[in-house]
Amino acid sequence: MNRTASGPGRDRDEEGRARSARPRDGLGRPLPYGAEGVPRQPEGVVRAPAESLREAQRLLDAGMPFHAHEVFEDAWKSGPASERDLWQGLAQLAVGLTHAARGNTAGGARLLRRGADRLAGGPGAPGGMASAAAHGIDAAGLVAWARELAERTSAAGGGRPPVVDAAAEAPRLRLGPS
Structure with missing residues (x-):
């Protein structure tokens, strides 16, 4: 990662694309340069669906939903178009949990609902239920979980959430044992 003169304090890769070299915490928030952060997920990793699910579950269980989102993002970018809604919906659930954990309950609830709708085939989303079933994903359970967490976080209201x-x-x- 190079820090170039193309912008004050901007991190750029060899092609000139912005790439932040700042360390991140477990929720993906930038930390000061020199601070110890958590290892970042490599970008563009092509995994089999089962491997993506295992890695994302590991990250979710470790309290790192932002990083799980990156695994789902790689899956939707490298997978078949027919599964795009599934992986995007899962990514939105992970980002929704990230925002809720950061204290952005309104944004978290919005993304949790959007991801649930995408998985369930709700408003404006074709749905990922068929693809989910093919990979043993508990889409119905995830939709229920996301909607319940969205309700709970958006109902917090008043003062600091x-x-x-x-x-x-x-x-x-x-579904079943992990």
Whole structure:
């Protein structure tokens, strides 16, 4: 990662694209340069669906939903178009949990609902239920979990919203034992 003169303090890769080299915490928030952060997910990793689900579940269980989102993002970018809604919906659930854990309950609830709608085939989304079933994903359970967490976080209201514990709230992605 190069820090170039193309912008004050901007991190750029060899092609000139912006790439932040700042360390990140478990929820993906930038930390000061030199601070110890958590290892970042490599970008553009092509995994089999089962491997994507295992890695994302590991990250969710560790309280790192932002990082799980990156695994789902790789899956939707590298997978078949027919599964795009599934992986995008899962990514939106992970980002929704990330925002809720950061204290952005309104944004978290919005993304949780959007991801649930995408998985269920709700308003404006074709749905990922068929693809989910093919991979043993508990889409119905995830939709229920996301809608319940969205309700709980958006109902918090008044004053500073409570911060959700990302690890304690981590959903189970697959049916049966992990």
